[in-house]
Amino acid sequence: MSHDCTFLTDLLSDDQVAFTDATRESHASDWGSRESGHATVPDAVVFPESTADVAAVLAGAHDREIPVTPYAAGTSMEGNAVPAFAGISLDLTRMDAIHDVRPADFQIDVGPGVLGSAVEERVAEEGLFFPPLPSSGDLSTIGGMIANDASGMQTVKYGEVGDWVLELEAVTAEGEVFTAGSKAKKTSAGYNLADLLVGSEGTLAVVTRATLELAGRPEQIRGGRAVFPSLDAATDAVADAVQSGVDVAKIELVDETAGAMANAYQGLDLPDSAMLFVEFHANHGIEAEIDFCRSLFESHGVERFDIASDEEMDTLWEAREELAFAVSSYDPDLSPVHPGDITVPISKLGEIIRYAKQRGREEDLLVPCFGHAGDGNVHYSVLANPSDPEMRAAAEAVYSDVVKRAIEMGGTATGEHGVGLGKREYLEREHGAVAVELMRQVKRAFDPADILNPGKIFPETSEEGGRVAFDLATDD
Amino acid sequence: MSHDCTFLTDLLSDDQVAFTDATRESHASDWGSRESGHATVPDAVVFPESTADVAAVLAGAHDREIPVTPYAAGTSMEGNAVPAFAGISLDLTRMDAIHDVRPADFQIDVGPGVLGSAVEERVAEEGLFFPPLPSSGDLSTIGGMIANDASGMQTVKYGEVGDWVLELEAVTAEGEVFTAGSKAKKTSAGYNLADLLVGSEGTLAVVTRATLELAGRPEQIRGGRAVFPSLDAATDAVADAVQSGVDVAKIELVDETAGAMANAYQGLDLPDSAMLFVEFHANHGIEAEIDFCRSLFESHGVERFDIASDEEMDTLWEAREELAFAVSSYDPDLSPVHPGDITVPISKLGEIIRYAKQRGREEDLLVPCFGHAGDGNVHYSVLANPSDPEMRAAAEAVYSDVVKRAIEMGGTATGEHGVGLGKREYLEREHGAVAVELMRQVKRAFDPADILNPGKIFPETSEEGGRVAFDLATDD
Numbered sequence: 001m002s003h004d005c006t007f008l009t010d011l012l013s014d015d016q017v018a019f020t021d022a023t024r025e026s027h028a029s030d031w032g033s034r035e036s037g038h039a040t041v042p043d044a045v046v047f048p049e050s051t052a053d054v055a056a057v058l059a060g061a062h063d064r065e066i067p068v069t070p071y072a073a074g075t076s077m078e079g080n081a082v083p084a085f086a087g088i089s090l091d092l093t094r095m096d097a098i099h100d101v102r103p104a105d106f107q108i109d110v111g112p113g114v115l116g117s118a119v120e121e122r123v124a125e126e127g128l129f130f131p132p133l134p135s136s137g138d139l140s141t142i143g144g145m146i147a148n149d150a151s152g153m154q155t156v157k158y159g160e161v162g163d164w165v166l167e168l169e170a171v172t173a174e175g176e177v178f179t180a181g182s183k184a185k186k187t188s189a190g191y192n193l194a195d196l197l198v199g200s201e202g203t204l205a206v207v208t209r210a211t212l213e214l215a216g217r218p219e220q221i222r223g224g225r226a227v228f229p230s231l232d233a234a235t236d237a238v239a240d241a242v243q244s245g246v247d248v249a250k251i252e253l254v255d256e257t258a259g260a261m262a263n264a265y266q267g268l269d270l271p272d273s274a275m276l277f278v279e280f281h282a283n284h285g286i287e288a289e290i291d292f293c294r295s296l297f298e299s300h301g302v303e304r305f306d307i308a309s310d311e312e313m314d315t316l317w318e319a320r321e322e323l324a325f326a327v328s329s330y331d332p333d334l335s336p337v338h339p340g341d342i343t344v345p346i347s348k349l350g351e352i353i354r355y356a357k358q359r360g361r362e363e364d365l366l367v368p369c370f371g372h373a374g375d376g377n378v379h380y381s382v383l384a385n386p387s388d389p390e391m392r393a394a395a396e397a398v399y400s401d402v403v404k405r406a407i408e409m410g411g412t413a414t415g416e417h418g419v420g421l422g423k424r425e426y427l428e429r430e431h432g433a434v435a436v437e438l439m440r441q442v443k444r445a446f447d448p449a450d451i452l453n454p455g456k457i458f459p460e461t462s463e464e465g466g467r468v469a470f471d472l473a474t475d476d
Numbered sequence: 477m478s479h480d481c482t483f484l485t486d487l488l489s490d491d492q493v494a495f496t497d498a499t500r501e502s503h504a505s506d507w508g509s510r511e512s513g514h515a516t517v518p519d520a521v522v523f524p525e526s527t528a529d530v531a532a533v534l535a536g537a538h539d540r541e542i543p544v545t546p547y548a549a550g551t552s553m554e555g556n557a558v559p560a561f562a563g564i565s566l567d568l569t570r571m572d573a574i575h576d577v578r579p580a581d582f583q584i585d586v587g588p589g590v591l592g593s594a595v596e597e598r599v600a601e602e603g604l605f606f607p608p609l610p611s612s613g614d615l616s617t618i619g620g621m622i623a624n625d626a627s628g629m630q631t632v633k634y635g636e637v638g639d640w641v642l643e644l645e646a647v648t649a650e651g652e653v654f655t656a657g658s659k660a661k662k663t664s665a666g667y668n669l670a671d672l673l674v675g676s677e678g679t680l681a682v683v684t685r686a687t688l689e690l691a692g693r694p695e696q697i698r699g700g701r702a703v704f705p706s707l708d709a710a711t712d713a714v715a716d717a718v719q720s721g722v723d724v725a726k727i728e729l730v731d732e733t734a735g736a737m738a739n740a741y742q743g744l745d746l747p748d749s750a751m752l753f754v755e756f757h758a759n760h761g762i763e764a765e766i767d768f769c770r771s772l773f774e775s776h777g778v779e780r781f782d783i784a785s786d787e788e789m790d791t792l793w794e795a796r797e798e799l800a801f802a803v804s805s806y807d808p809d810l811s812p813v814h815p816g817d818i819t820v821p822i823s824k825l826g827e828i829i830r831y832a833k834q835r836g837r838e839e840d841l842l843v844p845c846f847g848h849a850g851d852g853n854v855h856y857s858v859l860a861n862p863s864d865p866e867m868r869a870a871a872e873a874v875y876s877d878v879v880k881r882a883i884e885m886g887g888t889a890t891g892e893h894g895v896g897l898g899k900r901e902y903l904e905r906e907h908g909a910v911a912v913e914l915m916r917q918v919k920r921a922f923d924p925a926d927i928l929n930p931g932k933i934f935p936e937t938s939e940e941g942g943r944v945a946f947d948l949a950t951d952d
Contacts, residue, residue, distance in 0.1 A: 104719055104823040149664045160662050163639070167886075178910035183886030184819035185851045186636050188625045188675050188894040190903050190933055191915045195671035199664050216721035243580055245692035245759060283721060283768070285761030292759070343660040347580040375661045410643075410659030418664045427666050434654035438922065439667045445917035457666055 003066045003087050005044035011056045018045045027089035032077035032339055032422060040082055042069065042089035049094050051169065051177055051208040058206065059175030061088055062451055069453045070202035072113055072141040077339045078420025080148060080201050084455025090206065092143050098122050099209065106214040107166065107183065112143025112207050119212070128214040131158035134416065135321045143207055148418035149199030153250040153320070156242070156374035157281065158215065160416070162198040169209035170197060173447040183211055196442070201418050202453040204446040218281035222290060223250075223313035226276045226297050226305040231255050231357070231369075234274035235350035237300035238373040242346050246293045250279035252320050253373035255353075258327065261368055262319045265326035270319070273303070276373070277316050323370050327381045334366070336381035337395045338422055342406035343377040343415030352409060356380045356402045363394040377415040404429065419457045427459055479542045479563050481520035487532045494521045503565040508553035508815055508898060516558055518545065518565035525570045527645065527653055527684040534682065535651030537564055538927055545929045546678035548589055548617040553815045554896025556624060556677050560931025566682065568619050574598050575685065582690040583642065583659065588619025588683050595688070604690040607634035610892065611797045619683055624894035625675030629726040629796070632718070632850030633757065634691065636892070638674035645685035646673055649923040659687055672918070677894050678929040680922040694757035698766060699726075699789035702752040702773050702781040707731050707833070707845075710750035711826035713776035714849040718822050722769045726755035728796050729849035731829075734803065737844055738795045741802035746795070749779070752849070753792050799846050803857045810842070812857035813871040814898055818882035819853040819891030828885060832856045832878045839870040853891040880905065895933045903935055 008017045018024070021041075028041040043066075048054045061068045067087030074081055083089060095111035098118065102108070103126040110119060116137030119130050134145060134152040144150070146168070151160040158164075167181040181187075181194030197204055228234035238251055254262070254277065259270040276297075280289050290307060297305050308316065319326075327336060344352050353369050360367030360382065371379040380402060384395035403413050403426055413419075413426035428436045440458060443450075484493045494500070497517075504517040519542075524530045537544045543563030550557055559565060571587035574594065578584070579602040586595060592613030595606050610621060610628040620626070622644070627636040634640075643657040657663075657670030673681055704710035714727055730738070730753065735746040752773075756765050766783060773781050784792065795802075803812060820828050829845050836843030836858065847855040856878060860871035879889050879902055889895075889902035904912045916934060919926075 102821070102823070104715070105821040106719075107821065149662075149668070151662055155662060159639075162668070163635075172910070172914070176910045178914060179908055180911055182819075182888045182906070183821050184853075184888040184891065185822070186625075186627055186631060186819055186853065186891050187888035188890045188892050189888045189899065189906050190675075190895055190912070191680075191918055192625070192638070192671050192675055193907075193911060193914060193918075195668050196918075199666075199668055204667075216719075239580070243582075243692075247759070283723070284764045288760045341664075343658075343662055345578070345581040345583065345659050346661070347578070377660075377662065412658045412660040412663035412665045414664045415660065415662050416664050419666055423665065430658070430665050431669075432655055434648070434652045435656055435669060436666070438648070438654060438669060441921035442667055442669075442672075442918060445921040446914065 003043045003064070005066065005088055007060050007064065008044055008046055008057065008088070011060055012046060012048070012053060016047045016049065016053070027071050027091065028082065030074045030076040030079060030081050032420070033079045033082050040084060040086060042083045043086045045089045045091055047091050047094050051171065054090070054171045054206055054208050055175040055177055057088065057090060058171055058173060062174050062449060065449055065451060067451050067454050070143070070147065070206050072144045073115070073139055075136045075140040076144060076148060076420060077341070077417040078414070078422035080418050080420035080456065081144070082421065084421065093141065095208065101126065103128060107211055108214060109209060109211050110142050111209060112141060112146070114142050116140055116142065116145065123214050124217070127217050129217050130164065130212060131215050132161045132164050142210055142212070146198050146207055146210060147201050148416065151372070151416045153252055153372060155372060156251055157247070157249040162195055164213045165194055165198055165210060166213050167211040168194050168197055168207050170205035170207045172205050173449060173452050199418065201420065201456050203443060203456055204452065206452070219283045220286040221279065221281055222286055222307055223277070223279040223316070224305060224307040225316055226278065227271050227303045228274045228276070229301050229303055231274040231353065232350055233300050234276055235353055235373065237297050237302065238276060239346050239349050240300065241293060241296055242374050244296055246296060247280065247282070247289050248278055248293065248374060249281040250277065251374035252277040253370055254320065254323065255369045257366060258323055258368035258370040261326040261330045262323060265329055266319055266322060268315070268319055277320055324379070327368050331383070333385050334383040335386050336383055337392065337399050339417060340378065340380035340399065340402065341414045341417040342403055342411055343375060344406050344409045344411035346376045348409045348411065349373060349376050352402065352406055352411070353378060355405050359398040359401055363398055365395055365398060367398065375415065376411065421456060424457060424459050427457065479519045479540070481542065481564055483536050483540065484520055484522055484533065484564070487536055488522060488524070488529060492523045492525065492529070503547050503567065504558065506550045506552040506555060506557050508896070509555045509558050516560060516562060518559045519562045521565045521567055523567050523570050527647065530566070530647045530682055530684050531651040531653055533564065533566060534647055534649060538650050538925060541925055541927060543927050543930050546619070546623065546682050548620045549591070549615055551612045551616040552620060552624060552896060553817070553893040554890070554898035556894050556896035556932065557620070558897065560897065569617065571684065577602065579604060581659070583687055584690060585685060585687050586618050587685060588617060588622070590618050592616055592618065592621065599690050600693070603693050605693050606640065606688060607691050608637045608640050618686055618688070622674055622683055622686060623677050624892065627848070627892045629728055629848060631848060632727055633723070633725040638671055640689045641670055641674055641686060642689050643687040644670050644673055644683050646681035646683045648681050649925060649928050675894065677896065677932055679919060679932055680928065682928070695759045696762040697755065697757055698762055698783055699753070699755040699792070700781060700783040701792055702754065703747050703779045704750045704752070705777050705779055707750040707829065708826055709776050710752055711829055711849065713773050713778065714752060715822050715825050716776065717769060717772055718850050720772055722772060723756065723758070723765050724754055724769065724850060725757040726753065727850035728753040729846055730796065730799065731845045733842060734799055734844035734846040737802040737806045738799055741805055742795055742798060744791070744795055753796055800855070803844050807859070809861050810859040811862050812859055813868065813875050815893060816854065816856035816858070816875065816878060817890045817893040818879055818887055819851060820882050820885045820887035822852045824885040824887065825849060825852050828878065828882055828887070829854060831881050835874040835877055839874055841871055841874060843874065851891065852887065897932060900933060900935050903933065
């Protein structure tokens, strides 16, 4: 379906509207959809430079019932920022201003297009940091993180992006500007619209400005790596550390398969064993915390637990951040079917990983597992040859079985990537029909014409005008 | 307006439905409305004992368009649980079961009618606690805390009630049961309905079961009291402690007026000066944290900073918990006009308290200030003789000026009490017309017939069928 978007040239200056194939195609995929080779090309790309620009585009698109899909860095994993029905790609990367920093209140006001790393650099000058930054934070934008309620390695200690969003300026589908939340640290004044916008993937409103909360940079930061005799020992150690209240700021699992792929990708010599990468933050007494963690790891038979120098840790964290690429690049014939992102209650961590590995063995498929284990969040990839339909079907089955088992355990299909296109089929299984219908009612309340990122989150869209969504999950 | 509620006897057993004056009148007020002497008597009171009971009552009431107002301990401060249009009072206190405790996941599943203290007692057996418990936690219920997004003295370290809600079972206005949120520690799967229900004061759905997150009880807990030469010195010390990253678990301000009232109410001998009550939680190294705090307080001229014995601290925390009663009881001729609950960014704490005290002096009124200063949350009371119209009008003006000034500072009219009836007039000033209209749309999406606690939160209700709400704020 293509839409007449020529009206955009009346609203914005020439360099803010693009109809060229190159620009449109560069907005037709994200990290996730690139992997599966899918793309939906928007009819036009616009580059708003202000809230007023966003409001004008939305009002115009709303009048014409043209879909608008917010886009920024394109680092999403589930097609979240890929247009499902063409229309307008709203590229927010020019709205990358840092409007204000208020160190005395631990607050920063930013545009949605600002990179996570730009926030980090600016607030580091004040001795502050933005704790929930995802691993992709150097490349991804604050707007995208808010849209997916992203989180990262430090979430185990500090929480998700949503926990650090105080106030949002946003524009409705009809082009009206509003503010949600408060610059106060807590409020009970009316419905929590800010947390409703967080994680709504641009389907309810377009965020044009965010007030984020910051934290004081800890005086002491130490990192280390623990090597375990088995994957079970490593997952048991994670659960025990969390349950015993070890104050870790990061506790990341890398299984032996993922470790081997990191070695191949980055020329490292990680041991052929399950590992935990950990980091501790404290203002004093960090040695006592490390000792506590060490004795606990020892009770799980840890083979080595080395506290590393800053340079050594930089290498390890870089290896961890690059793991998704290491997995994708491991064998040119193999690609992961969808990015796994399940999260389970911490007591189920070992069980869900054992299940994923076992299903992989049953189908003779590689299933590297890694991720934010302290949150119960596991990134698993099921590798298959895309041109081998049987292998791919087996991989899809393994991938899907793990999601379903995680949901049965009281967990979630997606801990931090969002639903986008790729996880829609699991929404009702996870939340039930009544809750999903309430979500649809909320969508209709905000966007009755269904112009904001239509085709995302909800299982099917036939009710919304009979448009058929491009479907990452079932399309070949 | 009275409604025919006889259908209830067909749905529930005899001892679950009450039409007697005594029971109806006992559900016609809360802590806040009692203070102002107002009450709206429901037509019937029901005592559901299961989710199915709640669903049956709501379905029946929905068919008949009869308002239903959830009620439990009646400890709310803004008429939140007081029927605005009579109808049915849904008393949830019999749904007080602790369904399950999963210490390995730091989780507990409870009914909405369970008291905060019952949760605390049960999880203490596991070495756990529920950190955001409000000061009224011995008397108030988990359902009420969720409805108002309550918080407490430990919020400065641990966050609000909403931050510790993982999953909610709830019943829609039409009587359908659904689940919001996840038992996973983090999720990005669809709209955040759980945080939307939190703080919605029973206007969107009725919570029938909650999965709460818990924390490990710290190994070390120490408390103390700091006495400052002036209120300004005390508020500066609070802001500096927060900004410097002192790891306090409680930091409560008591001004000299509130201190004098506590002395009179409880026979204490608190000094005639501004004080901070503090508490520290740590697993090790608590002395270093206390020393850090002490040196910082000394830089603000602290006169005394005594770390107290457990018994001494119990007395101080009890004094703090009873402060609202001490203020109300201080002079039989004087009552507070409305309970003040503003929250401002921490850098504005001193300024808003100075403003409140100054406006009190201008009108020759007592304005005791106390509260969760580390969050920027101030409970101020403006005392007036209810039978002196001029004095009362002056007190109303002072009260209202402080709310307005807090909002101008980027703060909120209500940090933890909710909007209820009493704060409705400030909602639009705080959030703007567009955001309030979006909140109304959300309300309509969940409850198009407006039967769930109608008349609350929103400034006026003429659109919703011409019912006129009982109004705490302007009624004499």
